[in-house]
Amino acid sequence: MRYLGIDWVEKRIGLALGDDETKIASPFKVAGSLEEVSQAIADEEVETVVVGKPLRITNYKLQITNEKYNKFIGELKKRIKIPIELFDERLTSKAADALTGTKKTKAPRDAIAAMLILQGYLDKI
DSSP: OEEEEEEEOSSOEEEEEEETTTOOEEEEEEESSHHHHHHHHHHTTOSEEEEEEOEEEETTEEEEOOHHHHHHHHHHHHHOOSOEEEEEOTTHHHHHHHSOOOTTTSOOHHHHHHHHHHHHHHHHO
16 A cells, blocks of 8 residues: 655645555655645645644644635545545654755755654554
């Protein structure tokens, strides 16, 4: 089974690919729109999408508080007919910044964050 990891940010969407055979996620690319995400899902024959869930602690409860994120998830569900899993993304952007590499060798931060989200999911299945 092929998976697409998504690190959603308002202006760009980090993507990573992985599979259940190797259970290894790799940075793929940064998309600028939902259309690009949908095309990547079709082109890469993805069977499950794993989207980072931006949790915030509010009144001692973990909640998704970003309306634009919720709209993105709703639109994604309308466009694709494969399972969408939400996975805690806290600290993935900071972890992505900590990975070594140079501007020439390092994948974009958002694609690395998507890789970390997807890898965390693959490690749990």
